[in-house]
Amino acid sequence: MLTSSVQNLLLSSRQYTPSIKRKYRINSLEEYESKWKESVENPEAFWSKEAKKHMSWAKDFHTVFSQGKSSFEWFLGGELNLSYNCLDRHLERKSEKIALIWEDEKGNSKKFTFSELHKEVCQMASVLKSFYLKPKDVVTIYLSTSPELVISMLACARIGVVHNVVFAGFSPESLGARIKASSSKLVITSDGFYRREKFIPLKATVDEAFQKYSLKSSVLVFDRKAEKISLKTGRDFLVSDFPSMKLEDESLDFFSSEHPLFLMYTSGSTGVPKGLLHTSAGYLLGALLTSYYLFNLTDEDLFWCTADIGWITGHSYIVYGPLSLGTSIFLYEGGLQTPDPGRLWRLIEKYKITKLHTAPTAIRLCRQAGDKWVKKYDLSSLELLGSVGESINQKTWEWYFDVVGGGQCPILDTWWQTETGSTMLSAFPGLAPFKPGCASRPFFGVLPKVVGSSGHPLLNTKGSLILEHPVPSMARTIYQDHARYEKEYWPEGFLNYKTGDAALQDEDGEIWIHGRTDDVINVSGHRLSTMEIESFLSANELIAEASCVSIEDSLTGQALCCFVILRESTCEKNAEGIKSLISNYISSSLGSFAKPKKIFLLKSLPKTRSGKILRRTLRTLAEGKKPEGDLSTLEDATIFESIL
Ligand code: WT7
Numbered sequence: 327m328l329t330s331s332v333q334n335l336l337l338s339s340r341q342y343t344p345s346i347k348r349k350y351r352i353n354s355l356e357e358y359e360s361k362w363k364e365s366v367e368n369p370e371a372f373w374s375k376e377a378k379k380h381m382s383w384a385k386d387f388h389t390v391f392s393q394g395k396s397s398f399e400w401f402l403g404g405e406l407n408l409s410y411n412c413l414d415r416h417l418e419r420k421s422e423k424i425a426l427i428w429e430d431e432k433g434n435s436k437k438f439t440f441s442e443l444h445k446e447v448c449q450m451a452s453v454l455k456s457f458y459l460k461p462k463d464v465v466t467i468y469l470s471t472s473p474e475l476v477i478s479m480l481a482c483a484r485i486g487v488v489h490n491v492v493f494a495g496f497s498p499e500s501l502g503a504r505i506k507a508s509s510s511k512l513v514i515t516s517d518g519f520y521r522r523e524k525f526i527p528l529k530a531t532v533d534e535a536f537q538k539y540s541l542k543s544s545v546l547v548f549d550r551k552a553e554k555i556s557l558k559t560g561r562d563f564l565v566s567d568f569p570s571m572k573l574e575d576e577s578l579d580f581f582s583s584e585h586p587l588f589l590m591y592t593s594g595s596t597g598v599p600k601g602l603l604h605t606s607a608g609y610l611l612g613a614l615l616t617s618y619y620l621f622n623l624t625d626e627d628l629f630w631c632t633a634d635i636g637w638i639t640g641h642s643y644i645v646y647g648p649l650s651l652g653t654s655i656f657l658y659e660g661g662l663q664t665p666d667p668g669r670l671w672r673l674i675e676k677y678k679i680t681k682l683h684t685a686p687t688a689i690r691l692c693r694q695a696g697d698k699w700v701k702k703y704d705l706s707s708l709e710l711l712g713s714v715g716e717s718i719n720q721k722t723w724e725w726y727f728d729v730v731g732g733g734q735c736p737i738l739d740t741w742w743q744t745e746t747g748s749t750m751l752s753a754f755p756g757l758a759p760f761k762p763g764c765a766s767r768p769f770f771g772v773l774p775k776v777v778g779s780s781g782h783p784l785l786n787t788k789g790s791l792i793l794e795h796p797v798p799s800m801a802r803t804i805y806q807d808h809a810r811y812e813k814e815y816w817p818e819g820f821l822n823y824k825t826g827d828a829a830l831q832d833e834d835g836e837i838w839i840h841g842r843t844d845d846v847i848n849v850s851g852h853r854l855s856t857m858e859i860e861s862f863l864s865a866n867e868l869i870a871e872a873s874c875v876s877i878e879d880s881l882t883g884q885a886l887c888c889f890v891i892l893r894e895s896t897c898e899k900n901a902e903g904i905k906s907l908i909s910n911y912i913s914s915s916l917g918s919f920a921k922p923k924k925i926f927l928l929k930s931l932p933k934t935r936s937g938k939i940l941r942r943t944l945r946t947l948a949e950g951k952k953p954e955g956d957l958s959t960l961e962d963a964t965i966f967e968s969i970l
Contacts, residue, residue: 341759342724342727342758342759342760342761342762343758343759343760344731344733344734344735344736344758345733345734346734348709348755348756349756350622350754350755350756351618351619351622351756352619352754352756352757353756354756354757355757357756358754358756358757358767361770362767362768362770365770365771366771366772366773369391369771369795370390370391371390372770372771373390373391373400373611373771373798374387374390376611376615376770377401377404377607377611377798380611380614380615380618380650381406381411381607381610381611381614381650382406382410382411382415383404383405383406384405384406384407384580385403385404385405385406385580386403386404387401387402387403387404387583387607388402388403388404389401389402389403390402391796393796393820396808396812397802397803398796398802398820399583399584400583400584400607400608400611400798401583401584401607401608401798402583402584403583404582404583404607405580405581405582405583406580406581406583406606406607407483407484407578407579407580407581408480408483408484408587408606408610408646408650409447409451409480409481409483409484410484410578410580411610411650412480412483412645412646412649412650413425413440413443413444413447413480413649414444414578416440416652417440417441417444419652420440420625420652421439421440421441421444422439422440422441423439423440423625423652423654424437424438424439424440424628424654425438425439425440425442425443425649425654425655426438426443426473426476426654426655426656426657427628427654427655427656427657427677428472428473428656428657428658428659429656429657429658429659429673429677430472430519430520430658430659430660431520431521431522431523431659431660431661431664432520432660436473438473440652443473443476443477443480445573446473446477447477447480447481447484448481448484448571448573448576449570449571450477450478450480450481450565451481451484451485451576452568452571452576453481453546453565453568454481454482454485454487454512454546455485456568457511457512457544457546459485459487459511459512460487461485461486461487461579461581461585462486462487462488462585462586463487463488463511463512464487464488464489464490464508464509464510464511464589465478465482465487465488465489465490465510465511465512465513465514466490466491466492466501466504466505466508466510466512466513466514466543467479467482467489467490467491467492467513467514467515468491468492468494468496468501468513468514468515468528468531468532469491469494469514469515469516469528469548470494470516470518470519470521470526470528470659471494471634471635471636471640471644471657471658471659472516472519472550472657472659473657474516474548474550475491475635476635476644476645476649476657478514479491479588479635479641479645480645480649482588483587483606484578485579486579486581486585488586488587488588488589488603489587489588489589490504490508490510490588490589490590490591490601491588491590491635491636491641492504492505492591492636493634493636493637494519494526494528494634494636495526495634495636495934497531498531498532498534498535498538499535499538500599501531501532501535502534502535502536502538502539502541503539503599504591504599504601505535505539505541505543506539506541507591507599507601507805507806508589508591508601508805510543511543511544512543512544512545512546513532513541513543513544513545513546514545514546514547514548515528515529515532515545515546515547515548516528516529516547516548516549516550516552517529517547517548517549517550517551517552517553517554517555518530518550518552518553519550519552519659519660520552520660521659521660521661521664522660522661522663522664523661523664523665525552525553527553529545529547529553529555529556532545533556533558536561544561544562544563545558545561545562545563546562546563546564546565547562547563547564547565548564548565548566549564549565549566581606582606583605583606583607583608584605584606584607584608584802585605585606586603586604586605586606587604587605587606587609587610588603588604588641589601589602589603589604589805590602590604590637590638590641590744592638592744592745600804600805600807600810601804601805601806602744602745602801602803602804602805603801603802603803603804603805604747604799604801604802605802607798608747608797608798608799608800609646609747609748609798609799610646610650611798611799612642612746612747612748612749612797612798612799613641613642613643613646613647613650613747613748613799614646614647614650614651615748615769615770616642616647616740616748616749616752616769617643617647617648617650617651617653618651619754619769619770620712620738620740620749620752620754620755620769621643621647621681621683621710621712621738622710622755623647623648623651623653623681624653625652625653626680627653627654627680627681628654628655628656628677628678628679628680628681629643629648629653629654629655629656629679629680629681629683630655630656630658630673630674630677630679630681630682630683631643631644631648631655631683631684631712632658632662632670632682632683632684632685632688633683633684633685633714635657637744638743638744638747639683639714639715642747642748643683643712643714644657647748656673656677656679658673662688662691662692663691663695666699667691667692667695667696667699668699668702668703670684670688670692671699671700671702671703671705672703674703674705674707674708675703675704675705675707678707679707679708680707680708680709680710681708681709681710681711681712682708682710682711682712682730683711683712683713683714683738683740684711684712684713684714685713685714685715685716685937686713686715686716686717686718686719686722687715687716687871687933687937687939688937689713689718689722689725689726689730690722690864690870690871691871692730693722693725693729693870694870694871694891694893694894695894696894697729700729700730701729705730705731705732706732708730708731708732708734708735709734709735710735710736710738710755711726711727711730711731711735711736711737711738712737712738712740713726713737713738713739713740714739714740714741714742714749715937715938716857717739717763717765717838717839717840717841717857717861718739718762718763719762719763719860719861719864719865720762720763720861720865721864721865722864723737723739723762723763724762727760727762736753736755736756736758736760737753737760737762738752738753738754738755739752739753739763739764739765739766740752740765741765741827741837741839743825744801745800745801745815746793746797746799746800746801747799747800747801748769748799749769750768750769750772750774750793750797751765751766751767751768751769751772751774751837751839752765752766752767752769753765753766753767754766754767761836763838763861764832764836764837764838765829765837765838765839766836766837767835767836767837768837771797771798772793772797773793773794773795774791774792774793774794774829774831774837775791775792775793775794775822776788776789776790776791776792776829776830776831776837777789777790777792778790781822784830784831785831785832785833786830786831786832786833787830788828788829788830788840788855789828789829789830790824790825790827790828790829790843791825791827791828791829791837791839792822792823792824792825793822793823793825794821794822794823795820795821795823796820796823800823826842826843827839827840827841827842827843828840828841828842828843828855840855840857840858841855841856841857841858847874847875847876847884847886848876848883848884849876849879849882849883849884849885849886849919849920854886854916854920856873856874856875856876856941858916859872859874859886859888859912859916859920860872860873860874862911862912862915862916863888863890863908863911863912866908866911867893868892868893868904868907868908869890869891869892869893869908870891870892870893870894871890871891871931872888872889872890872891873888873889873931873939873941873944874886874887874888874889874922875887875889875941875944875945875948876945877923877924877945877948877949878949879923882919885922885923885924886912886920886921886922886923887922887923887924887925887926887944887948888908888912888922888924888925888926889925889926889928889931889944889947890908890925890926890927890928891927891928891929891930891931892904892927901927904927905925905927908922908925909921909922909925924948926947926948931944932944932947932953
């Protein structure tokens, strides 16, 4: 059975080909197919060639890949420094080239050339060294998306210390739990920053976390002069109090390929956050190569990935990927809709951003605000667009393509996970026409398969997505829980990595993601994917955004409950009439079994500041209960009142 998204596309006769033809590193299906074939038929030769071509090694590796009973390793014998790869090696040709431009919500901005950024990183590395940190020690970084955060990460990498960036929206509880779980020797933070015109007090949150968990680490503070900082003697230190070092005095160390680089805590299905550990060479190669072949980053680009650096997307596509290629990056700190929905577009016009990578949830919000905000600004500098984090439905994709990209930019719908470190599936820019909402093709070296419950491959039928072989950028373990890592991701040994996502491979071999396998609802024996229903709802002209969860039902087992945000123009109309319209729309499109039991019309959805919808919270609400626990990561905690 073909799924709705594929059917929609077959019914549409429109060809999605950008009107401007640009040259990319891969320009035809033949070119892609021959390189991909080569990469999976002889992966070691492929990765070895790319690693030597694109990365700077202090010592060459002797073995490309090795696999034991409980671990796998890449580029054995090799030694390198990731900070050197992102900075030092560019100095000869690009020392005066812009490495980073940053602007905050209030309009303050800063620029760093590669030479300036290098100097800052060396200085910070020398500050870190005065804490007697040893290679492999863990440092938690609790900072906003700012130059200080990039500098701190690269300084850690420079001295072989593992960074553990905690998203700056996390509460004292979540922060404290992550500092403790990672056994961090040091916490780096700042006084705070402004987001949506509200001051976010980072240092005060660190203090609370320390108190709650009786933590003993030292604290290093960037004073950004936003708020008065109180320092605890013997524990807290200001970065600015350390003497400046002379660049000539620096001794640069190199580390083995599998040296741990960072921890990234992410939610698992159990609710206990897991610290995924990424290592050096393989991770960098993944972030770098995908930036090179997919985003086609060059010296002429100013790349803006709107993700928060506190998430994997920010690590790979703000910091390590672009900087290792010597590409200029743009950072924005604050709310994308502050003070008005034109902020994003104004910044693109002001800085002449050439490539934009963002999330469907941000695109939906912009679409909801209306075309007028986009049309006010000159976006002609844009050459390429990216989408990441969830499926983008056809209507939103078309809006992104037509209104934002002016029909001239390819859209890369990139699929991957915190665990995979870099993009695994994506549309390639030079392979038009595009299929809206399709994560398309495997990146080089990636061997995806959609399989049924007994492991047999499926075509044109929804199944589980697996990746057949470890690739260099994959996480190596869950910090202090290797058994969970093996059980969750590699139940068959290091073969068939379990993604936890459902997908469909169409007749062209292209892959459509159908959401987490754990978001499946079973209504009277009919399997429904919440994502599929959400995508249907968002395709309706009345609706801006929707989220669906299951609720218990004595008759049907599970029943469907929909939370819907209407487009601005439809808000005034009568609510009951609209609800029945929505209900009929779903049952006529998907079948009467899918008729929702409850529909809530809302002003916004409960989302974390990184844009993930809190489904567990929605489920509690759908049952008419008040959500409990830590809600401090929510964008807008007041929405609960309106729902209840
Ligand atoms: C899950 C991973 C990718 C880094 C940021 C999120 C979903 C991700 C897509 C996409 C459909 C997507 C998957 C995946 N996802 N990208 N292009 N289309 N779904 O990382 O928090 O580790 O989440 O996000 O379900 O498993 P994450």
